[in-house]
Amino acid sequence: MKNVTHSSTLFLVFWLVGGLLLAFILVPLFGLATNQTPESIHRVMVMSDVQKAIILTLEAAFITSLIAQLLGVPLAYVLSRARFPGLKILEAIVDIPLTIPHTVVGIALLISFGRNGVIGAPVLHWTGISFWSSFAGVVLCMLFVSIPYTVNAARIGFDNVDLRIEKVARTLGAGPWRVFIRITLPLVWRSLMTGFNLTLARSMSEFGSIVILAYYPETAPVKIYDLFLQFGLSDSSAMSLIILVLTLFIFIFFRYFLFGRNASSGFER
Amino acid sequence: MKNVTHSSTLFLVFWLVGGLLLAFILVPLFGLATNQTPESIHRVMVMSDVQKAIILTLEAAFITSLIAQLLGVPLAYVLSRARFPGLKILEAIVDIPLTIPHTVVGIALLISFGRNGVIGAPVLHWTGISFWSSFAGVVLCMLFVSIPYTVNAARIGFDNVDLRIEKVARTLGAGPWRVFIRITLPLVWRSLMTGFNLTLARSMSEFGSIVILAYYPETAPVKIYDLFLQFGLSDSSAMSLIILVLTLFIFIFFRYFLFGRNASSGFER
């Protein structure tokens, strides 16, 4: 108990309401788990296209999270340190992907990054890389929808660094790069990992934009949809359970084992 | 400038990288805007099923955000004030919907809340409400995927309330309910609005779970997908632009006009 005697009706009512909400989150997950037979899970697990979809999703999400760090951390740092009129606008731009419906993201990416897009066409011409129905397209979708998580988590980390620590490092003879790498980065490491985990989770969960820009090669969420359309609930729910266990495992792994408590909430307390 | 002279190569490089990332977010949006003709926008805008989809989405997202506040704020309050072993687990459960792929959410909800589901069947029997292909189903999907935003935003607000302010209110003769309503709620109002806005945005953007549990009645993201499958980019991209403008308008409205700066970032600074 945190210092207040909590025996009032208020806490009783609030716990009841809160418990209802927690049940609402847990019931569908248990329902999914109890709806399967070991046989159906085994049957789905050995399907080569299911395996391929899962591996593809993990690869793409991991690569996305790395790219997001590379591009997002520098942006988070300048947003945290710079003060100028217009800063608020840049901050708002970073949050835009959170607010756009996923299919709109898919359409917008298709227009700009498709074979005839203003970016897609020259990229295809000069590098041979196509974003339409390709691994690169999957990563593109994942990156677009998950970049706010990387930037905002890093931003929180940078905002919480005592500026005096960076300043004292400068007076001790270290230039800006050395200060950033030796002092600032280690201090925000946990925030960066939080961002990495959130970005990974968001990337793995994306469906709406990928289904438009890159239905094939199928990611796990797309494959589940595919199985659902073709065979109804049986195979798709078995694969859903596999993916659920996998994502929860990654989630718990990051949150508790790899980076300490709270690392994955994204809302540092 | 925030106290440090920022003329170093580090800031130059970081601004370049950051600019690239901002461009990556903005280019597809501008691409979407410039790809349309006024005629195509007009044609889509007057389509009655497009209008219906947009209104349905706004209604469902708004109702979802209200339900999320009603259920999520009490949970956030007890999570913020109570201290007991297992608290971390409850916190983790709240974040689970962030990590599950959207189609998995759809499958899981369909199993539990479908016509034969452990919850769906009795609800249908006693109230006549079906979650399968219905407005209620849309709200259900939106609620599941967006509840973490409501709870976490409210949680940040409650965590930042000085406990001494609640305590002093008690010593001044106010019971727990009066303290919560007259003191605590007004102090976290902005955080609750932040949560409301994030929940609204997340609800409007959802596609993957809705497309499985409630393809019909069509929400805007589903309708865009439908148009894309039937007619390719022309009508779907016009509708995408309409939705983009609408969501950005709501986003900006909340962020700057209704609730003050930063209200929509969800990461309070």
Add this chain to the structure above:
Amino acid sequence: MSKGSLVLDALQVKLGGFKLHDISLSVEPGEILVILGPNGAGKSVLLETIAGFHRLHQGGIRLGDLNLAQLAPEQRHIGFVFQSYALFPHLDVLQNIRFALPDSERSRKQGVDKANLLLERFALTSLAKRRPQDLSGGEKQRVALARAMATEPSLFLFDEPFAAMDAQIRLNLSEEIRLMLKDAGVPAIFVTHDQLEAQVLADRLGVLHNGSLIQSGNVTEVFSRPANAFIASFVGMENIYEGTVHQILPDGAIIKTGDCHLLIKQQNFSFLLGEPVNIAIRPEDITLGACSNSGHRMSNEWEATIRSVTPFGPLHKVRLEAGLSICAYVFKQGENGMNLIPGARVKIRLPAEFLHVLK
């Protein structure tokens, strides 16, 4: 306002890893008890327990005829003034005060009159529409006091309200609080880690350390006869020496410390011959004078060499070497014809009545 006294009876609280051990004390109406202790001693826990925010593990709390332990915080009628005052930031000054009025009065003429009277009494009338963030430290304090008074409390508790303020302002506000409390005529407890604040406010003083009340008494008693070396050093007794009891006299003793023999006058001298003790004296109790040859050892007079003289607020702090390392305070004016420069020789006297033997 009931005017009963506050009585804590062998109070025990367990809170996570922290414990309050068997706290017993009583405070009379109109009396100010100051609880002095370092950070982490349990001062806030003690106050919050009295106010009803922690469950008692054992013991009792009574206020007059009331058994407080059975009541919720909102039923205890306690005026609790928190660190930094904890004003409601979303309400203006008048609304802060009106929040504290009883339900029966709040929206009626009686309540309006009472609020206005309080505004007037605490010179807040012109600030009635201001928000707390636009008030100075002193104004905030007046709002916090007026708000607490609105409930007509039977007990006042203060949890280091000055923690965030400058030294100068603190002292003025302490005096203001003291006057108001004397006027209210209810028991009051004030906790602080600042010995100066404690001195200014206290009728009686208790020292809290690791959850235990290790000494209580009047201010002079605690400051000049601390019960142990921890309290001695916490209340600024800079001169503490280890020694042994060399001889026991009818009204005191002689203590040997290093090469020195110190004469002690102390009633109820409770140590044994040869027992190791600490011996302490406050810097301001040491007398310095120009050198002469009249001193003799058994009156605790020596010649000493000045090592350093540093300004110390209105005083000078003089460090001396005389077998023992000694710290003394003198006024700035070079009184008594002394030449206070490092290296100079002066006569010092450690008056036997101010030397104090402790564990």
Add this chain to the structure above:
Amino acid sequence: MSKGSLVLDALQVKLGGFKLHDISLSVEPGEILVILGPNGAGKSVLLETIAGFHRLHQGGIRLGDLNLAQLAPEQRHIGFVFQSYALFPHLDVLQNIRFALPDSERSRKQGVDKANLLLERFALTSLAKRRPQDLSGGEKQRVALARAMATEPSLFLFDEPFAAMDAQIRLNLSEEIRLMLKDAGVPAIFVTHDQLEAQVLADRLGVLHNGSLIQSGNVTEVFSRPANAFIASFVGMENIYEGTVHQILPDGAIIKTGDCHLLIKQQNFSFLLGEPVNIAIRPEDITLGACSNSGHRMSNEWEATIRSVTPFGPLHKVRLEAGLSICAYVFKQGENGMNLIPGARVKIRLPAEFLHVLK
């Protein structure tokens, strides 16, 4: 270590809405300049400007022959000790110190030796593997100083390093810093809002207010002859009265305040007959004595009535009423046969040489 003096020449800085106005000062090698000022006066901005974190709007900064204004912070060789010390929390004590070694030394034997010497000199050898969060306040200070010394700075800047510490500890740490700086023999600036700290540390004192240096001089000068009423009250001159110049004498003046005429001894008395002035005296400069009839008005002696006596650290603060409301300090011992209880009559003397006339 170059041993040049620091010279600020009409320095101006604009920072958001805040400005530093025309700051000119110089600090000699081995000298400690304390900048005293309230929160928000611009003390930190001034130090950070010298260290290179803010752009100069106008004016210059030189250290010996170097024009500092052209250099990046890492090229200025300044030992900057920040509030709460700003140790690197992810590095242990040794790593904190090694971070400060020049690139050329860091990974070589020379660097190892130097780090070890610093550990030894600051009594940190046994703490080398500790993280900052496991250190006490005094240990943190030693690490911060050792780390700053590792760069062999040509200038030391201190930004209220004691802000978060208890009063007792502060004074010990101030003395430690003073010794180290005297030993290093480079110029040093120490900013604080605490007048006691300023007294202990300063060779010279500057008072900063709203971005302007409004007085500078040696400690005694500023504390007993403040330039205006703001400084007077900030340095604890509790007795400040408004009056007018009544008569000008060869070596001073007579000031009329209320019904009293006060004799002032002041060289270079620069006010005009009839001009409104403030007149101030420090509480510790007022002499109290037993009542007799020998006093007469023109030697600034009166009888006064004691209103209150409150303990004030090692002193008692006595408030008196004698036409003027006067505050004086006395030692605890009821010296000079006085009877210090409220209502008693005592003789007070305001020595003409300690009365100070200001704007």
